[in-house]
Amino acid sequence: MKHLIKPILFIFLPILLLGWVKDVYDLKIPKGFPVPIIPENNQLNNSRIELGRRLFFDKIMSRDSSVSCGSCHKPELAFTDGDKLGIGIRGQKVSRNSPTLTNVAYNRYFLMDGGVPTLEQQIIVPVQEHKEFDFHFALIAHRMQKDSSYVQSSRKAYNRKPDAFVITRAISAFERTLISGNSNYDKFKYQGKSNALSNSEKRGKDLFFSDKLKCAECHTGFNFTDYSFQNNGLYLNYLDSGRMRLTSLESDRDLFKVPTLRNIALTAPYMHDGNLATLESVIEHYEIGGKDNPQKSKKIKGFKLKESEREDLIHFLEALTDSSFINREINAMLN
Numbered sequence: 001m002k003h004l005i006k007p008i009l010f011i012f013l014p015i016l017l018l019g020w021v022k023d024v025y026d027l028k029i030p031k032g033f034p035v036p037i038i039p040e041n042n043q044l045n046n047s048r049i050e051l052g053r054r055l056f057f058d059k060i061m062s063r064d065s066s067v068s069c070g071s072c073h074k075p076e077l078a079f080t081d082g083d084k085l086g087i088g089i090r091g092q093k094v095s096r097n098s099p100t101l102t103n104v105a106y107n108r109y110f111l112m113d114g115g116v117p118t119l120e121q122q123i124i125v126p127v128q129e130h131k132e133f134d135f136h137f138a139l140i141a142h143r144m145q146k147d148s149s150y151v152q153s154s155r156k157a158y159n160r161k162p163d164a165f166v167i168t169r170a171i172s173a174f175e176r177t178l179i180s181g182n183s184n185y186d187k188f189k190y191q192g193k194s195n196a197l198s199n200s201e202k203r204g205k206d207l208f209f210s211d212k213l214k215c216a217e218c219h220t221g222f223n224f225t226d227y228s229f230q231n232n233g234l235y236l237n238y239l240d241s242g243r244m245r246l247t248s249l250e251s252d253r254d255l256f257k258v259p260t261l262r263n264i265a266l267t268a269p270y271m272h273d274g275n276l277a278t279l280e281s282v283i284e285h286y287e288i289g290g291k292d293n294p295q296k297s298k299k300i301k302g303f304k305l306k307e308s309e310r311e312d313l314i315h316f317l318e319a320l321t322d323s324s325f326i327n328r329e330i331n332a333m334l335n
Contacts, residue, residue: 023047030181032190032222036105038176042120042169047157052174053332054153055167060143062089062133069126069171072098075329078263078321079178084274088132095240097274102262102325105176108227112256112272115246119175123168137164180262180325181222185316197319204316207309213286217299224261224320230297231255233290234271242272254295265318266326279314 025044029035038044055061057070072086073079079101081087086098096112109115110122126132127140144150144162154162157170185205187196197205208215220226229243231254243252256272270276276285289302305313 025049025177027177028179030179030186030190032186033179033181034106034222036176036179038105039118039120042173044173044176045157047153048170048173049177050174051150051153051157051166052170052172055171056174057333061127061135061140063135063139064089066090067133072126073101075326075333076266078102078180078266078326079329080267082268084269086132088126088129089134092131094129094131096272097269099259100263100267101175101178102180102260102322103223104178106223109257113243113246114229114257119172120168123171137167140167178325178329180322182324183262183322184319186322188319198315200312200315201319202316203309204312204314204319207305207313208316212303213313214299214301215286218258218297219261225258228258229255230258230299231293231295232271232285233293233296233300234275234285236291236293238293240272254293261317262320263322263325265321279317280310283310283313 023045025046025048027036027044042048055069056073057068059065059068059071061068066089067087072081072083074081081098084097086094086096088094099112104110104119107119109117110119111125116122116125124137127135127137141162141164144154144167150162154160154166154170158166160166181190184196184201187193188202207213208219218226218228218230229252231242235254238254241253243255243257244250246252264270265279268277268279270279270282276282283305286300287303287305290296290300
């Protein structure tokens with residue numbers, strides 16, 4: 001028997017190694033981007049990502065099997081939904097606009113008030129919210145266990161049967177692959193393609209980063225956000241108290257996380273409650289300096305643009321659209 005062990009290992013080891021190599025996922029990091037932090041217990045591989053993608057678009061996640069994560073986060077809209085407010089089961093509207101999942105792997109915290117520290121924990125929120133999925137992980141897992149393909153995929157990905165651990169980790173693994181860094185702006189800025197931006201887009205870029213507009217004081221860095229919490233003077237009186245809901249601090253009243261501007265042309269309507277329908281209306285809001293809310297950021301003072309400058313600025317914002325990112329996820333859904 002001893003003499004048989006080496007030949008058997010010689011035969012099967014290459015097969016095992018080939019299976020391991022096939023399961024390795026090569027996360028493509030765009031030029032100018034850092035490597036995202038990924039938890040040790042949820043390192044990326046193809047099995048985990050594919051399981052997460054399937055769950056993300058499966059209505060099995062909601063109590064009445066009517067909505068999925070993908071209902072509010074559609075690839076063609078840079079993982080938003082085009083509605084003012086997210087819509088859950090029984091057509092119920094939630095209190096906030098559905099944020100893009102573009103580059104969510106780089107978020108330092110989650111939800112518009114920063115109330116959740118990890119992506120894995122964020123997955124819990126829509127499942128348990130009564131106006132979203134209104135469900136329980138044990139019941140989702142029970143549904144999965146009735147499907148042999150889900151059981152097989154769970155064991156392959158995490159070496160365990162479907163449960164809350166598998167569900168939250170798999171969806172998080174998939175969402176960490178939603179990295180977008182191939183817009184025309186990226187080609188110009190990071191890939192050295194001087195003709196990637198039109199003259200109008202270049203003028204808009206200069207306006208965006210100018211001291212006159214100060215857009216880049218909050219929408220900064222490779223992901224166009226400093227991840228801070230700000231009040232932009234959207235209302236005099238807010239129905240949603242923002243970060244104060246989490247901290248109970250008066251100093252946090254009406255503050256919301258600064259969002260990324262990547263793929264912004266696809267993610268209308270804008271603001272935490274979807275109140276502004278177009279990029280034009282967003283620019284107009286900042287031109288007039290917003291409402292005089294006592295919490296309004298001191299950075300927002302208003303400015304005046306010529307019509308041609310306004311067009312240039314919009315053209316620059318449109319140049320943050322990464323069509324290869326959008327098409328990649330649409331094609332993945334179809335295959």
